[in-house]
Amino acid sequence: MKKWFVLLLTILMIVSCVGTSAESNNDISATLDVALAADMAPDSVTEWVRMFNDEYPNIKLNVTLVDASNYTATFEPLVAADAMPDVMAVAPHDYYRNLAEKGYLLDCGEMDGWDRQVDFVQDAFTSESGLRFGVSNGVSTMVLFYNEDHFAQAGITELPTCWEEFIECCEKLKTAGFAPMAVAGAGSNNLAHSFMGFGIAYEVYGSGYDKNWVANNMTGEYDYDVDAWKRVLDRLVYLRDKGYFQKGYESADLYEVLRILASGEASMSIQQTSQAGNIFLDDGVNLNCMAVPWNYRGQPNVAISWACDGVGLGRNANNEKNLEAAKIFFEFVTYENAWVYQNMVGGLSPFKTMEDMPKAIVDNRVQSAWESNAQMEQSGLPAQSFSAPVYAQVRNFVQEVTLGLAEPDMIGEYLNAAQMEYATTLK
Amino acid sequence: MASTTPRFIGLTNYVNMVLDKSFSLVVQNSLKITFVYTVMINIFSLFLSILIYKVGTKFGNLIKTIIYFPQLLSMVVVGFLWRIMFNYNYGPINSLLSALGVSHDLLPQWLGDVNLVIPSVSVALVWLVAGYYAIVYFAGLINIPHMYYEVAAIEGATPWKELIHVTLPFLAPSITISTVLLTVESLSVFAVPAAMTDGGGPGRYGTTMALWAYNTYYSNFQYGKAIAISVVLGLVAILLAFVEMKILLNREDNVV
Numbered sequence: 001m002k003k004w005f006v007l008l009l010t011i012l013m014i015v016s017c018v019g020t021s022a023e024s025n026n027d028i029s030a031t032l033d034v035a036l037a038a039d040m041a042p043d044s045v046t047e048w049v050r051m052f053n054d055e056y057p058n059i060k061l062n063v064t065l066v067d068a069s070n071y072t073a074t075f076e077p078l079v080a081a082d083a084m085p086d087v088m089a090v091a092p093h094d095y096y097r098n099l100a101e102k103g104y105l106l107d108c109g110e111m112d113g114w115d116r117q118v119d120f121v122q123d124a125f126t127s128e129s130g131l132r133f134g135v136s137n138g139v140s141t142m143v144l145f146y147n148e149d150h151f152a153q154a155g156i157t158e159l160p161t162c163w164e165e166f167i168e169c170c171e172k173l174k175t176a177g178f179a180p181m182a183v184a185g186a187g188s189n190n191l192a193h194s195f196m197g198f199g200i201a202y203e204v205y206g207s208g209y210d211k212n213w214v215a216n217n218m219t220g221e222y223d224y225d226v227d228a229w230k231r232v233l234d235r236l237v238y239l240r241d242k243g244y245f246q247k248g249y250e251s252a253d254l255y256e257v258l259r260i261l262a263s264g265e266a267s268m269s270i271q272q273t274s275q276a277g278n279i280f281l282d283d284g285v286n287l288n289c290m291a292v293p294w295n296y297r298g299q300p301n302v303a304i305s306w307a308c309d310g311v312g313l314g315r316n317a318n319n320e321k322n323l324e325a326a327k328i329f330f331e332f333v334t335y336e337n338a339w340v341y342q343n344m345v346g347g348l349s350p351f352k353t354m355e356d357m358p359k360a361i362v363d364n365r366v367q368s369a370w371e372s373n374a375q376m377e378q379s380g381l382p383a384q385s386f387s388a389p390v391y392a393q394v395r396n397f398v399q400e401v402t403l404g405l406a407e408p409d410m411i412g413e414y415l416n417a418a419q420m421e422y423a424t425t426l427k
Numbered sequence: 428m429a430s431t432t433p434r435f436i437g438l439t440n441y442v443n444m445v446l447d448k449s450f451s452l453v454v455q456n457s458l459k460i461t462f463v464y465t466v467m468i469n470i471f472s473l474f475l476s477i478l479i480y481k482v483g484t485k486f487g488n489l490i491k492t493i494i495y496f497p498q499l500l501s502m503v504v505v506g507f508l509w510r511i512m513f514n515y516n517y518g519p520i521n522s523l524l525s526a527l528g529v530s531h532d533l534l535p536q537w538l539g540d541v542n543l544v545i546p547s548v549s550v551a552l553v554w555l556v557a558g559y560y561a562i563v564y565f566a567g568l569i570n571i572p573h574m575y576y577e578v579a580a581i582e583g584a585t586p587w588k589e590l591i592h593v594t595l596p597f598l599a600p601s602i603t604i605s606t607v608l609l610t611v612e613s614l615s616v617f618a619v620p621a622a623m624t625d626g627g628g629p630g631r632y633g634t635t636m637a638l639w640a641y642n643t644y645y646s647n648f649q650y651g652k653a654i655a656i657s658v659v660l661g662l663v664a665i666l667l668a669f670v671e672m673k674i675l676l677n678r679e680d681n682v683v
Contacts, residue, residue, distance in 0.1 A: 072645045072646075072648070073641075073645045076644075076645065094648075185539055185629065186538065186539060186624070186625045186628050186629060187625060188628060247515075247516075247531065248515035248516050248534075248536065248539070249539075250515075250539025250540065251513075251536050251538040251540075251629070252515070252516075252539075253625050256514075256516070260516075388647045388648045388649075389647045389648075389649055391647075392642065392643075392646055392647045393448070399628055399629055399630050400629075403629050403630060405541060405629075405630055405632075406630075417446070417447075421652075
């Protein structure tokens with residue numbers, strides 16, 4: 001009996017030591033180099049890493065936080081060394097399309113998140129030859145954030161629906177003692193997205209001067225020294241000269257503007273919906289958002305909407321060994337737990353249906369503004385619509401006009417020269 | 428999409444650099460920073476070193492600790508620190524001015540005014556760098572034989588004459604090396620203005636040559652042009668260092 005018992009125990013022990021031929025995901029061991037954007041919601045990266053470590057203790061993460069406004073400073077040396085991170089921040093931008101074309105980014109079209117993205121986001125993350133190089137963190141649209149309490153105190157009962165009503169609204173707010181608009185004079189990127197973006201949307205696109213300006217201006221032979229483009233920043237100058245910007249706007253950066261708006265020190269600001277998490281703090285200041293009323297009375301609205309930056313798979317020497325683990329992490333942050341980021345920024349999912357991101361908490365104000373903007377014609381976001389050298393001058397130009405150092409009709413002087421320089425790289 | 432295959436284009440990048448709208452302004456900004464480094468920081472460091480020397484070991488060590496402290500900080504941290512200091516709405520400097528009775532409308536836009544941005548950046552740079560060179564000068568000061576000061580005192584030299592005829596001649600080697608190092612360092616000033624001015628603003632009025640090269644490379648993706656700027660910057664640094672060495676070493680020889 002004893003012998004049988006020992007034999008049975010031995011067999012059981014041997015059986016218990018036999019593993020299955022197919023490892024479960026939780027058994028994969030690897031060390032991944034991960035470089036994720038940290039600007040909008042750095043805490044989301046921390047949270048992802050914590051959650052991932054809990055679920056996949058055998059996959060170690062070497063995390064680098066990168067500045068979203070300047071990914072290239074991080075990635076260029078890695079490109080030179082052919083040592084891209086396993087999982088990395090990417091943007092719907094020529095630089096990354098180029099990296100994808102050269103093989104530094106891997107195709108992620110087979111990943112769960114890819115097909116679920118809305119069509120224009122898929123297009124934004126597809127390279128010239130069709131390589132699908134990233135899954136977006138979300139979609140965004142430019143809206144006018146406004147303070148409901150200020151509006152009520154200034155006697156504004158109806159929201160402005162056109163430029164003329166918007167000016168009346170600014171005047172009433174100013175008369176009531178409020179700073180009508182919070183403007184980031186030191187944030188050239190923010191100025192380009194708001195004032196330049198809507199100037200182009202209405203004076204160039206909406207006026208019918210050039211409905212295809214995004215494609216046309218990338219040819220290297222575009223002329224900005226024409227009336228439509230010269231008018232682009234007229235309204236910025238008008239608002240500034242009327243004294244509708246907050247005191248100290250000249251040196252305020254984006255984060256100060258968000259703080260000013262969120263704390264009720266100014267009444268309105270043109271910002272992207274992806275900043276809603278930094279604006280709608282729900283601490284006693286009643287804020288809302290709406291379509292930017294830049295259209296003249298009787299004219300249709302034009303919106304600016306785009307795919308936000310995302311995450312891609314980088315190619316490196318360890319890819320064969322790490323690829324499976326990299327895909328697990330990629331899926332973890334771009335699909336399974338993409339809601340972590342969305343809930344922190346208060347933004348909008350890049351997926352076609354809400355069922356694809358069930359844990360996302362969508363703010364009705366943001367959702368409503370998105371749906372309203374989605375009905376309109378769409379112009380391009382400047383950062384994604386100019387060549388890099390021209391966009392650098394766009395930023396200089398809009399900031400110098402804001403500060404009174406240049407006039408709107410000098411646009412050709414700024415952009416044509418950059419365009420000619422860009423053209424030499426195309427030849 | 429821009430071509431990314433390198434090809435020979437002669438001096439086009441250098442021509443583009445000179446024709447760029449930013450060129451003359453950025454050169455002016457860099458020259459102002461070079462002036463601040465070679466003249467103001469040199470003089471201030473010298474003043475600090477003499478102060479340390481005169482107050483004796485106990486307070487001298489305290490001053491040395493305080494003035495050397497900024498060197499322990501990252502330049503980006505220094506930039507952000509001074510960005511907060513100069514903030515229009517809640518910066519300590521404008522708060523102090525408000526407390527002194529300056530009306531809100533008259534408060535300076537330190538980092539938003541094109542005329543004030545380089546002076547504001549300069550203040551941060553002086554704070555960052557002066558301590559290090561004060562220590563360099565202090566090391567030179569303590570090596571001056573004391574008898575020369577005694578002789579000067581016996582002959583009734585004023586403190587100014589003592590400085591001109593005893594201190595400065597003996598510090599000539601330290602002045603030479605500090606001036607050359609400060610000049611070269613001034614041309615590579617990058618992180619402090621980048622952090623203080625949100626990348627070189629307002630407009631391009633806070634942009635130095637090194638920052639311009641960085642922006643051209645990493646933001647504009649004009650790699651060749653960025654390298655052209657860097658090459659010019661390197662050559663200017665070598666040229667200036669050579670000229671300074673020539674002049675200052677000659678003066679050293681004359682002093683000896």
